[in-house]
Amino acid sequence: xxxxxxxxxxxxxxxxxxxxxxxxxxxxxxxxxxxxxxxxxxxxxxxxxxxxxxxxxxxxxxxxxxxxxxxxxxxxxxxxxxxxxxxxxxxxxxxxxxxxxxxxxxxxxxxxx
Amino acid sequence: xxxxxxxxxxxxxxxxxxxxxxxxxxxxxxxxxxxxxxxxxxxxxxxxxxxxxxxxxxxxxxxxxxxxxxxxxxxxxxxxxxxxxxxxxxxxxxxxxxxxxxxxxxxxxxxxxxx
Numbered sequence: 001x002x003x004x005x006x007x008x009x010x011x012x013x014x015x016x017x018x019x020x021x022x023x024x025x026x027x028x029x030x031x032x033x034x035x036x037x038x039x040x041x042x043x044x045x046x047x048x049x050x051x052x053x054x055x056x057x058x059x060x061x062x063x064x065x066x067x068x069x070x071x072x073x074x075x076x077x078x079x080x081x082x083x084x085x086x087x088x089x090x091x092x093x094x095x096x097x098x099x100x101x102x103x104x105x106x107x108x109x110x111x112x113x
Numbered sequence: 114x115x116x117x118x119x120x121x122x123x124x125x126x127x128x129x130x131x132x133x134x135x136x137x138x139x140x141x142x143x144x145x146x147x148x149x150x151x152x153x154x155x156x157x158x159x160x161x162x163x164x165x166x167x168x169x170x171x172x173x174x175x176x177x178x179x180x181x182x183x184x185x186x187x188x189x190x191x192x193x194x195x196x197x198x199x200x201x202x203x204x205x206x207x208x209x210x211x212x213x214x215x216x217x218x219x220x221x222x223x224x225x226x227x228x
Contacts, residue, residue, distance in 0.1 A: 042221040103155030
């Protein structure tokens with residue numbers, strides 16, 4: 001079973017616009033990560049935010065975490081065609097004694113030139 | 114440096130056959146993970162190795178699935194008596210697995226198609 005739920009499932013915007021994706025999860029976490037996947041193959045790690053952090057930046061990426069609402073958002077500013085991909089949030093089940101990542105179903109982002 | 118590699122990239126087999134999927138983790142990474150991703154879904158955890166031992170195999174769907182990591186580096190995922198429902202992309206990841214270092218680095222995956 002998958003813990004995370006991404007919203008929206010698909011997003012299509014014009015190049016240069018900002019893209020916001022949301023993720024909700026069910027259990028307590030130590031951290032939450034965002035990954036990008038092109039063409040259904042390997043995942044690329046984007047950013048990790050710990051449970052005691054509220055916001056984190058990396059280049060054009062901004063991630064927020066609200067542990068009271070069990071939700072996170074990923075903002076990509078000034079989007080580019082190369083940002084077209086699927087984006088997944090993943091929670092670390094280490095709090096429960098497990099090492100695995102639990103992924104959501106992903107948001108398919110399309111940037112139109 | 115070299116990332117996680119997986120072979121083969123694609124595997125087509127017939128129902129009932131046996132397949133092996135290989136993963137070469139990043140050198141020095143003690144933790145290794147296998148995930149399975151069906152079309153339109155996120156990856157789902159299969160098994161986690163810490164060194165040579167399987168620390169958590171709770172994600173393996175049934176006893177047709179087995180994985181080994183005999184020398185604590187390369188891992189092989191083995192699927193017996195394949196079924197059409199086993200068709201998916203099988204992803205391998207590795208990490209340093211030190212306290213406070215949780216980032217997992219993924220390979221490109223093996224796309225398995227069972228006819």
